[in-house]
Amino acid sequence: MDTAMLSHIWKEVTTARMHIPDGFLSLPVALAFWVISAGLLAIAARRTQQQLGERQIPLMGVMAAFIFAAQMINFPVAGGTSGHLLGGVLAAIMLGPWAGMLVMACVIIVQGLLFQDGGLLVMGANIFNMGLLTAALGSLYHGLAGRQSKGVRLVVAGVLAWLSVIAGALFTALQLGFSGTSPFAIVVPAMLGVHVLIGIGEGLITMAALAFVMQVRPDLVSVEAVRAGGGRSWVVAGLLIALVVAVLSPIASADPDGLERVAIDMGFEEIAAAPPYEVLPDYVVPLLGETPVSTIAAGVLGVLVVAAVAIIVGRLLRQRAAIT
Amino acid sequence: MPIVHEPVTSCEDSFGHPAPDVLALEVQGLHFTYPDGHVALRGISLQVRCGEKVALVGPNGAGKSTLLLHLNGLLNGGQGNIRVMGMPVIAPNLPLIRARVGLVFQNPDDQLFSPTVYEDVAFGPLHMGLPEEEVRRRVAYALTQVGMAQYADRLSYHLSMGEKKRVAIATVLSMHPDILVLDEPSAGLDPRARRGLINLLRALPITMLASTHDMLMVRDLFPRTVIMDEGRIVADGPTEELLEQRDLLEAHGLEKL
Amino acid sequence: MLEGLLDRYLNRASFVHDLDPRVKVVNAFLFILSVVLLPDGAWIAYFLGWCAILAVALLARVGAGFVLRGSLVAFPFALVAITLVFTLPGRPLLTLQLGTWELSASDAGLVRFTSILARSWLSVQAAILLTATTRSPDLLHALRHLRVPGLLVTILSFMIRYLYVLVDETTRLLRARQARSAWSAQGKGGGSLFWRARVAGNMTGQLFLRSLERSDRIYNAMLARGFRSQFVTINPHMMRRRDWVAGGLGICVLLLLQFVAHFVS
Ligand SMILES: Nc1ncnc2c1ncn2[C@@H]1O[C@H](COP(=O)(O)OP(=O)(O)OP(=O)(O)O)[C@@H](O)[C@H]1O
Numbered sequence: 087m088d089t090a091m092l093s094h095i096w097k098e099v100t101t102a103r104m105h106i107p108d109g110f111l112s113l114p115v116a117l118a119f120w121v122i123s124a125g126l127l128a129i130a131a132r133r134t135q136q137q138l139g140e141r142q143i144p145l146m147g148v149m150a151a152f153i154f155a156a157q158m159i160n161f162p163v164a165g166g167t168s169g170h171l172l173g174g175v176l177a178a179i180m181l182g183p184w185a186g187m188l189v190m191a192c193v194i195i196v197q198g199l200l201f202q203d204g205g206l207l208v209m210g211a212n213i214f215n216m217g218l219l220t221a222a223l224g225s226l227y228h229g230l231a232g233r234q235s236k237g238v239r240l241v242v243a244g245v246l247a248w249l250s251v252i253a254g255a256l257f258t259a260l261q262l263g264f265s266g267t268s269p270f271a272i273v274v275p276a277m278l279g280v281h282v283l284i285g286i287g288e289g290l291i292t293m294a295a296l297a298f299v300m301q302v303r304p305d306l307v308s309v310e311a312v313r314a315g316g317g318r319s320w321v322v323a324g325l326l327i328a329l330v331v332a333v334l335s336p337i338a339s340a341d342p343d344g345l346e347r348v349a350i351d352m353g354f355e356e357i358a359a360a361p362p363y364e365v366l367p368d369y370v371v372p373l374l375g376e377t378p379v380s381t382i383a384a385g386v387l388g389v390l391v392v393a394a395v396a397i398i399v400g401r402l403l404r405q406r407a408a409i410t
Numbered sequence: 411m412p413i414v415h416e417p418v419t420s421c422e423d424s425f426g427h428p429a430p431d432v433l434a435l436e437v438q439g440l441h442f443t444y445p446d447g448h449v450a451l452r453g454i455s456l457q458v459r460c461g462e463k464v465a466l467v468g469p470n471g472a473g474k475s476t477l478l479l480h481l482n483g484l485l486n487g488g489q490g491n492i493r494v495m496g497m498p499v500i501a502p503n504l505p506l507i508r509a510r511v512g513l514v515f516q517n518p519d520d521q522l523f524s525p526t527v528y529e530d531v532a533f534g535p536l537h538m539g540l541p542e543e544e545v546r547r548r549v550a551y552a553l554t555q556v557g558m559a560q561y562a563d564r565l566s567y568h569l570s571m572g573e574k575k576r577v578a579i580a581t582v583l584s585m586h587p588d589i590l591v592l593d594e595p596s597a598g599l600d601p602r603a604r605r606g607l608i609n610l611l612r613a614l615p616i617t618m619l620a621s622t623h624d625m626l627m628v629r630d631l632f633p634r635t636v637i638m639d640e641g642r643i644v645a646d647g648p649t650e651e652l653l654e655q656r657d658l659l660e661a662h663g664l665e666k667l
Numbered sequence: 668m669l670e671g672l673l674d675r676y677l678n679r680a681s682f683v684h685d686l687d688p689r690v691k692v693v694n695a696f697l698f699i700l701s702v703v704l705l706p707d708g709a710w711i712a713y714f715l716g717w718c719a720i721l722a723v724a725l726l727a728r729v730g731a732g733f734v735l736r737g738s739l740v741a742f743p744f745a746l747v748a749i750t751l752v753f754t755l756p757g758r759p760l761l762t763l764q765l766g767t768w769e770l771s772a773s774d775a776g777l778v779r780f781t782s783i784l785a786r787s788w789l790s791v792q793a794a795i796l797l798t799a800t801t802r803s804p805d806l807l808h809a810l811r812h813l814r815v816p817g818l819l820v821t822i823l824s825f826m827i828r829y830l831y832v833l834v835d836e837t838t839r840l841l842r843a844r845q846a847r848s849a850w851s852a853q854g855k856g857g858g859s860l861f862w863r864a865r866v867a868g869n870m871t872g873q874l875f876l877r878s879l880e881r882s883d884r885i886y887n888a889m890l891a892r893g894f895r896s897q898f899v900t901i902n903p904h905m906m907r908r909r910d911w912v913a914g915g916l917g918i919c920v921l922l923l924l925q926f927v928a929h930f931v932s
């Protein structure tokens with residue numbers, strides 16, 4: 087194996103780019119997510135065409151190329167690992183939720199189709215995890231922070247970006263679990279554990295990029311621009327919640343104790359920690375030391391993400407109700 | 411017999427006087443092929459002494475930019491040796507070499523990636539881990555050198571081309587380099603901005619290597635000229651003499667003034 | 668930087684290159700579908716699938732090595748599945764004592780793990796063959812014919828058109844940062860984590876604004892030249908007889924794979 091290959095592997099393991107290759111998802115899971123993604127994309131395409139004129143076509147193409155290129159921009163974190171951007175939240179904030187979804191879907195399609203970064207049959211799942219889910223979370227930004235001070239807006243964007251990586255990792259883990267590719271008890275805490283940390287890089291870059299645009303071209307991210315772009319964010323959020331619940335509930339029923347077991351079943355913990363964490367020595371220490379407590383924390387995070395999204399959406403809906 | 415130089419730390423001797431007999435830059439037999447198989451450099455050898463101001467000219471695609479990127483270790487992997495201030499340009503030395511060689515890119519938009527002028531000029535010193543007041547001192551010094559001291563808080567995004575060029579130079583001056591390497595410094599400037607830039611470069615007391623297509627600037631500013639074509643050095647000598655040789659110039663896509 | 672990653676198309680004159688892109692897209696997709704449907708441990712079928720890949724690679728004159736090298740990209744993901752070896756119940760093959768924990772590799776786990784790897788590896792090679800033999804405009808054209816929504820395809824064409832431009836621009840930005848990333852003679856530099864993240868974010872913001880402006884310029888240039896919301900390729904794309912034959916042959920191979928996997932041995 088040459089160095090280019092090794093560095094590719096290293097990069098793949100240490101970034102938020104969790105492109106699933108073909109063969110790792112079972113056919114029912116892969117097809118189910120193709121259907122979900124295709125449906126959402128069809129809605130997004132119609133919405134975008136209604137809201138935005140013909141002018142938006144080159145804009146979205148260039149923006150998709152921008153996200154692809156921006157994913158190359160990295161910064162050293164520690165021990166040879168680096169932070170990268172995934173970009174879903176940023177795209178949704180800058181372009182609005184529907185256009186953001188289309189743009190992110192295009193990025194993942196091109197990565198899979200042209201560069202074999204992610205499979206073809208599992209592309210629906212990849213589009214969902216890294217594109218639709220992240221853009222949907224980004225769309226909450228307008229409702230939550232549109233009228234707040236600059237600092238609050240940045241923090242909201244950063245937290246959403248962080249959550250988006252975790253949510254993507256959660257869904258990736260669940261899909262792998264459902265496909266029988268990796269036991270839930272291992273893949274869920276392992277993916278969450280790694281991405282809770284990797285997501286910090288996403289949050290930081292998203293905040294900084296947004297701050298840059300606010301400083302240089304405040305007109306692009308003003309309240310007016312936001313209002314024009316982010317009309318129906320609650321629909322997206324509702325869909326998101328429904329999906330999270332729809333996917334999580336079968337686990338809970340199929341598996342007696344559901345997600346809690348993941349955390350409690352200590353018999354698997356050590357095994358869970360072994361393969362991914364040997365590659366990430368820097369990540370072992372802060373989160374998964376020897377103590378069972380830290381591992382439970384990782385397992386419970388899945389539940390926390392869902393709770394956080396629910397709270398955010400709840401607040402958002404209340405705000406909407408107050409306005410109308 | 412080759413002259414062996416002890417590694418030196420700067421172009422100034424221990425008394426702070428210029429040390430003109432020291433080799434600032436030494437390139438030997440440099441070959442380079444891009445990953446797509448295109449051969450860009452075919453055996454470049456070049457020496458630049460402290461205090462020299464050297465112009466690098468030649469047609470489009472001659473390999474000028476490729477050579478300049480090597481001086482900073484941004485491109486590597488071909489045959490040949492490069493030494494900067496006696497230090498070989500190899501991976502372990504790169505963090506130190508990059509402070510020695512101030513590389514100014516042709517397009518200032520590439521160089522300026524921070525929101526404000528100040529932050530951009532501070533990038534190099536901050537990355538070097540210098541204490542804050544030293545960083546401030548260096549930024550002020552660099553901006554003054556390029557005559558942009560009042561622009562510190564401006565957004566680089568909104569500057570004119572000429573202003574961006576000056577700031578781009580300041581971003582490397584703040585690192586106190588020994589050699590300033592410029593890729594087409596006068597390209598895209600209007601006559602006044604160009605004149606201002608030439609005066610600025612002339613006044614900078616620093617070793618300089620600049621690639622350019624601007625033969626007027628070469629005559630005004632650089633006592634020595636190196637002509638490149640198809641990845642080779644085809645002439646190297648005093649500017650006055652080279653600029654007289656019409657045949658040589660025309661053979662390599664240049665025009666006699 | 669990404670040099671090796673760009674340009675996966677291999678320009679060769681071959682029967683496979685010459686096929687209608689629709690046939691190649693559909694066959695690649697069906698091949699992957701069929702491979703994923705193969706049961707665990709169907710070694711003969713996996714082997715036949717690999718023979719099919721090799722045959723197409725030879726026919727396309729891209730070389731088995733090219734395909735093989737590219738197919739390693741799926742390797743990191745194997746980490747996810749390797750745990751199966753130790754968690755699936757089955758006859759223990761090997762037991763490792765790790766402190767107080769006992770890891771035991773089971774035969775069932777090993778079979779499942781290798782089967783997943785084999786299927787993934789075959790699928791990736793099929794995708795590589797598709798891109799190595801089909802230019803991206805032709806790929807998009809095929810997608811359009813295959814009823815992928817026009818808006819999406821048009822956005823994709825713009826994206827691919829400007830991908831290399833922006834990747835280039837990013838590479839230059841990264842280079843400019845690298846050129847100034849020096850250490851002082853006294854010791855290490857590098858700045859704080861937050862500062863480094865902020866620099867990366869600034870670069871992202873720069874790139875965003877420039878892309879935005881570029882898209883405006885592009886739109887104006889398009890209007891000036893009478894663009895009508897579609898990129899056209901020079902290739903006419905009509906299904907000829909050999910396209911039908913090749914497509915049909917591909918499907919027969921897939922059926923054979925399934926047959927071998929389910930009924931032989
Ligand atoms: N990234 C690259 N990949 C492949 N070939 C390249 C790359 N960059 C440059 N080249 C080729 O290398 C040769 C030298 O290019 P270089 O940019 O060094 O020329 P130059 O002398 O700076 O020209 P110019 O005056 O146009 O700036 C050219 O033929 C160019 O096409």
Ligand SMILES: [Mg+2]
Nearest residue numbers: 474475476593
């Ligand atoms: Mg050049």
